[in-house]
Amino acid sequence: MNMSPPDRNYFEALRATGATWVRLVPDKWKGQGGRDFLIGNADDYQGLVAADLATLRRVLDDADAAGLKVVLTPLSLPLLRWKQHNGDKVDPRLWQSFDNHAPARHFWSDLATALKGHPALAAYNLINEPVPEYGAGMAEHASAEAMRQWYTGVQDGPRDLRRFYSELIASIRAVDADMPLMLDAGWYAAADGFNYWPAPLADPKLLYSVHMYEPYAATSAPNQKRTAPYRYPGVVPFGEHSERWDATRVRSYLQQPMDWAKTHGVGANRMVVGEFGCMRRWPDCQRYLQDVLQVLEQEKVHWAFYAFREDGWDGMDYELGDGPLPWSYWQAQEKGKTVAPPRSMQAPLFAPVLERLKAGNR
DSSP states (O other), X not given: OOSSXXXXXXXXXXXXXXXXXXXEOOTTSOOSSSSBTTTBOTTSOXXXXXXXXXXXXXXXXXXXXXTOEEEEOOSOBTTBOOGGGTTTOOOOGGGGOSGGGHHHHHHHHHHHXXXXXXXXXXXXXXXXXXXXXXXXXXXXXXXXXXXXXXXXXXXTSTTOHHHHHHHHHHHHHTTOSSOOEEEEOHHHHXXXXXXXXXXXXXXXXXXXXXXXXXXHHHHSGGXXXXXXXXXXXXXXXXXXXXXXXXXXXXXXXXXXXHHHHHHTTOOGGGEEEEEEOOOTTSTTHHHHHHHHHHHHHHHTOEEOOSOSSOSSOOTTOGGGTTSOOOHHHHHHHHTTOOOOOOOOTTOGGGHHHHHHHHHTOO
């Protein structure tokens, strides 16, 4: 999720790790036609911004030249502006009416038409971490039964994520019959977010994706500011309770989408853990990464770690190790100099990820 469009050197460095694909998120890039990159204005979509589309094409060309495949992933859609670009407030508009779905359908039809046939593209991830459940009467990490009961009340309505995805898929398939499409689960792509889905969708070229930062109270930035940060393994708040998180609990949590897939005949090659990670300065980060990766490796699903050399935030840049950045780096920043932080692929914190990338387990 870089602030600026990555260049060929970035993609070549990523390819050197053994990575074969990358989720590309362009929403943070400065747009040439309005507030929202590529969309122009998420409040009033009028078509793709031509200059932004040209920038995106150049980035895709660079990824292709480096030998990387791209999963293109928007953070925002028309009438669904990304929380961090929306005053840190969840934008609920998309889920409030069927009419509000229409601009998103038009956006994806336009984008699929514009990019059809680009050799870098491996899939479209239709929206990052959707939350139609937010503020609609279902608690995050509710029981599977509570989720299913909630879904009976919203099914076939504007908050029905399956129905919304079906609309987007139809818009894309009208112009591109072959592109694989990646669908994030609800509640921020939670691993338990498919529990209320009664079945997968009919299209055989769909991938189903979850993200893994649980227990979020321990892996995320706010934990680093606690007087006594939560540890791993250890007891951590989760949902409405606190519980012990360790390798066994990580496995049982991640097993939920895998079990859902097996129940419905969805192969492991169509399951993705599209993000996972932890704050690099958290003392238990390396152990956590190892435990998550062991599950993904054994389940033989696709995965992508968060993040590789993010240019606006170093919180999950594992090549920097688990210590603070040197004062000389911050001094250079204060002087307006562009300097790279002292990264190393040999950083022990990066080892669990790098070993598997080099071995081809991704």
